[in-house]
Amino acid sequence: MGTVWFDTTQVFIAGRWRAPEGGETLPLGDPSTGEEIGRIARGSAADIDAAVAAAREAMAGEWGRASAAERGRVLAKIGRLVTERAEALAEMEATDVGKPLKQAMADVVALARYMEFYAGAADKLMGETIPFQTGYTVYTLREPMGVTGHIVPWNYPMQIIGRSVGAALAAGNACVLKPAEEACLTALGFADLAREAGLPTGALNVVPGLGAEAGAALAGHPGIAHLSFTGSVATGAAVQAAAAKNVVPVTLELGGKSPQLVFRDADLKAALPFLVNAGIQNAGQTCSASSRILVERSRIDEVADAMATRYRALRAGPAMADLDLGPLISGRQKEIVTGYLGLASDAEVVAQGEVVGNAPEGGHYVAPRLLMGPGPDHRLAQEEIFGPVQLLLPFEDEEEAVAIANGTPYGLVASVWSDSGARQMRLARRLRAGQVFVNNYGAGGGVELPFGGVGQSGHGREKGFEALYAFTSLKTVAALHG
Numbered sequence: 001m002g003t004v005w006f007d008t009t010q011v012f013i014a015g016r017w018r019a020p021e022g023g024e025t026l027p028l029g030d031p032s033t034g035e036e037i038g039r040i041a042r043g044s045a046a047d048i049d050a051a052v053a054a055a056r057e058a059m060a061g062e063w064g065r066a067s068a069a070e071r072g073r074v075l076a077k078i079g080r081l082v083t084e085r086a087e088a089l090a091e092m093e094a095t096d097v098g099k100p101l102k103q104a105m106a107d108v109v110a111l112a113r114y115m116e117f118y119a120g121a122a123d124k125l126m127g128e129t130i131p132f133q134t135g136y137t138v139y140t141l142r143e144p145m146g147v148t149g150h151i152v153p154w155n156y157p158m159q160i161i162g163r164s165v166g167a168a169l170a171a172g173n174a175c176v177l178k179p180a181e182e183a184c185l186t187a188l189g190f191a192d193l194a195r196e197a198g199l200p201t202g203a204l205n206v207v208p209g210l211g212a213e214a215g216a217a218l219a220g221h222p223g224i225a226h227l228s229f230t231g232s233v234a235t236g237a238a239v240q241a242a243a244a245k246n247v248v249p250v251t252l253e254l255g256g257k258s259p260q261l262v263f264r265d266a267d268l269k270a271a272l273p274f275l276v277n278a279g280i281q282n283a284g285q286t287c288s289a290s291s292r293i294l295v296e297r298s299r300i301d302e303v304a305d306a307m308a309t310r311y312r313a314l315r316a317g318p319a320m321a322d323l324d325l326g327p328l329i330s331g332r333q334k335e336i337v338t339g340y341l342g343l344a345s346d347a348e349v350v351a352q353g354e355v356v357g358n359a360p361e362g363g364h365y366v367a368p369r370l371l372m373g374p375g376p377d378h379r380l381a382q383e384e385i386f387g388p389v390q391l392l393l394p395f396e397d398e399e400e401a402v403a404i405a406n407g408t409p410y411g412l413v414a415s416v417w418s419d420s421g422a423r424q425m426r427l428a429r430r431l432r433a434g435q436v437f438v439n440n441y442g443a444g445g446g447v448e449l450p451f452g453g454v455g456q457s458g459h460g461r462e463k464g465f466e467a468l469y470a471f472t473s474l475k476t477v478a479a480l481h482g
């Protein structure tokens, strides 16, 4: 797992590493082999209490008093340290999540970029003056909310920490981070780099542990002022209910069933890499994965053939082999995905990639599959599979394309492939999604671009300046001076 320079069995609270309150640990698994390669802390409600208390103290102390420029400076330094330790962080993430090394390296670059972006944004977060009745001066202040909770999943720990903790710190909050029990190493590494960069004590606290224990304790904690959650719909609904008891606002990012719409006037050559990569990146375990490829019927065979050629060349293997795909995160995730694959007949598999012969037996590998046949109402077309599975869906015209695209409970990302400017503009408005891409997909992750969903994809926006607004509380000051 590369160079791990900290003790993985500890929690990070009030600027110090220590054993969790209960002294218990959980297994640290390697998805590429299925083997246990270490232990991590099993944080408890008591650790979350201590972390929230430390964060409150930070708000009342040095961190709460830091100027916006000082906050920016420390974030910039964290970003530089992330870049200096890029190799170690990438190896850790690749081992822990099972993602190919080049993807893990791209995640390190994104984390550093989030730090850079939010470092620069910290002192540009402004209120406004509002014209009001004669004799008044009215202005708004964007104030930190206080202690923010961050529950992070296992698929992109570094990227999600970057967008959520980065924005919260820039806005002046103190954070309690609960990484996923399946993959928490880079969250711990990040905390240590923040300490090294001089982030004041208590401004960032990290408590690994089980969702039902540390996670539930954080979601229902009366001491937090905001909760940011990325993960499944069921857990998102549960954390929102827990936070609601304390009237704590929640940002939910819950994945999707994101479509790409390919029209007869699309540039297929340009589209092809995006069509496939958006489905198999991170072995399909991506909230914004494009699992539905909608194609105008006159081109469905052409698109299916072109995608099939790519699929047949895809190889899944150990993270460190750095192939197209790694394993899935866990045996449980593999069961979920193979369960879905069982819903399709052999005739419906257009093409599949392969798991390399020397992939360890115990690793959680699934060969990527391209399917066609199940209709838009089929479970394969409706439910988030969270594995390397894409479904081709033909449509007759624009009207039907929009109906299919918008016909799931989700709405995270969508893309339109077409040369017609009018169609691009029409569909950008009609597609039900938090982000719509025209003749591309994902814009390379776009740290600057507000991101989030509608419907069961969640609510609230992360990334860009929108995240800063979400992590601040707006105060209106109205002074009557005559």
Ligand code: NAD
Binding pocket: 151, 152, 153, 154, 155, 178, 179, 180, 181, 209, 210, 211, 212, 214, 215, 216, 217, 219, 230, 231, 232, 233, 235, 236, 238, 239, 253, 254, 255, 256, 286, 287, 333, 336, 384, 385, 386
């Ligand atoms: P999950 O939503 O249960 O876990 C995500 C995070 O929430 C983890 O840190 C976990 O410890 C925590 N958590 C779990 N139960 C909790 C609770 N009761 N209170 C507070 N926190 C809790 O997701 P999962 O079980 O790891 O994966 C299941 C499915 O979720 C996947 O198959 C996939 O469909 C979806 N998922 C989506 C994303 C995404 O990026 N949107 C990420 C991971 C998983």
